[in-house]
Amino acid sequence: MKAMKIKMLPIAIWCLAVAAAIPALATAAVERYVIDTEGGHAFVQFRVKHLAYSWLYGRFNDFSGTFTYDTEDTSNSKVEVTIDTASLDSNHAERDKHLRGKDFLEVDRYPQASFKSTAYKETGFNTSVLEGELTLKGITKPITIEVQRIGNGPDPWGGYRRGYQGSTSFALKDFGIDYNLGPAAREVEMILSIEGVRQ
Template identity: 60%
Template sequence: MKKLLLGTALSAALFSTANANAADYVIDTDGAHAFVTFKIKHLGYSWLHGRFNTFSGDFSYDDKAPNASKINVTIETKSIDSNHAERDKHLRSKDFLNVDKYPTATFKSTSIKFDEEGDEADVTGEFTLNGVTKTITFEIDKIGEGKDPWGGYRVGFEGETSLKLADFGIDYNLGPASTHVDIGLFIEGVRK
């Protein structure tokens, strides 16, 4: 009986320790420590860079079981910023993001697979843009984690993927060099 009680107590202790590492994080957009960026070739001669200024999200992460992590991000499409007001107006139109009809883009992970070191992962999920939902995969890198100077705890990741514009109903002719856009996600999460 003592062995059974000791085994049960030990199992409970190990289980609670493993779950103590699991945490939910909110993406730190208030402190400007997170960014959703994009870049697309301009005529094949250079790159046009931009970002979405307004977005929110959260994720769960446990360094002991990283493949159980999850992430959700919501982007306000009207917040697109390419550093050119007239171009941004066009990007918000029906030719591109159609922000009046589709004010948000969303990403919700369905699986996350880290490498053995826990530093790199493939994040797969459902991305909805311009009213179209497709399964996409981000390659991400863990930047780091630890306590911050204000008594909180943070973890950061960065990742990038390439999207074919036509897959999301965006068929405006930008030329053969500009059929895809690279999306970057740079997030720092604050543990709740």
């Protein structure tokens, strides 16, 4: 009987190891990524019409974020991004000062904007729709982002990356910005170029 117990011990240990591994196997399909802002491979940009004659472009230089991609059930994929609103840059110092002020972003009062996804649906081989909540100037509203997958695969440094581009438009007044820029400038378009490094 004692010999049998000794022989059964390795089997019991193996069973425990398998049982412990089951949760890890169940979540192995979920890939986690950090948006590569450190390497300068991600951009949060915007554009708005100027007097209906041209487009004024700008960007936010400081932001961070993460996303997950579920290879077995892509609808479980998620995105979170936080933006430093004071890092707004439209390539014109006086205009940037105005945009950061009380007429627009009020960055002293609202130093951060954020986006958190609520749903993700692939609509084609390289296209998808991302829904989520944008918080800007302390106001949270749902937005929808049209997404294009640019590519994914290994990088030259032993890592693995995924890259996407997305765009969305929304009315400035929805987020408490009612400064009169003319009827052609009531909406702003956001262009998001995101590259993530798998962790």
